[in-house]
Amino acid sequence: MIMPELPEVETTVRDLNQEVRNRTFVDVWTDFEKMIKSPGGFAEFKKNLRGKIILSVRRRGKNILFELTDGYTLLVHQKLTGHLLYGNWVYDGKSWISPAKGDLADPMNRYIHLVLSLDNKKQIALSDLRKFAKTGLWKTVDLFETKDIKELGPEPLDPGFSFEKFREAIGAKKGKIKQVLMDQSAVVGIGNIYSDEILWASRIHPARPVQSLGRKELKAIYENSLRILAEAVKLRGTTVISNTEEYRGIGGRRGKYQEKLNVYRLNGTPCPACGRKVERVKVNQRSWHFCSKCQT
């Protein structure tokens, strides 16, 4: 399964900021009330969201945060298969249909389980094949006290995120570097795709224990993390073509970073650096991709 990571969520947030700032929520629809995680469930959610104006849209880790009037924040975590879309839909009594042909009408954008209607006759919709995504409306001060937000590590693309901060965050954890890089309480935003790519670029084997890494090796991981994440944001994220789970931007379009991948899901193809076949191993239900010659 392919969870959206920092570059994909950042792309969604930047695009939403262009489109929905200063818009007012006028209505809410869902066919899956269980996704609403805030106190009071769907009834409270609906009552409190109506009339709120969107001041800005931000990202914290893989969470999308709509900063609203009256001190509220709407959180959306897209989890494994969700993505937010922006456009026009019409409810035909059974499902939401996009009258426009093109990207929004694409099959991957039709699993709509949440629709947030705005005062400009447009909607923000969540398409989520597996229904793992979660949302909720909190008083902002309460949201930042919840475990999910409070325990997040630093943001790798913050200008103040120095190598020393990275070393401290990673060094505080035990375990294999691949797993530590994906640990959202160490550093946020990195998942299976980008950790594979960062470690390949750094020539570090994913199973290396963090404690065995020297300063130079950590420096390489730090620098490649910043470079790869920034480049992937520029290319609007990664959309791995599969039958079921594909990231889309808010207009329903794919990202472009998949064209730059060196090892992720490329097992069996030659390593771009040395020509040996890229390997895949399964660890805790996750696939790791790496070159056993280049990465030691």
Ligand SMILES: [Zn+2]
């Ligand atoms: Zn290689």
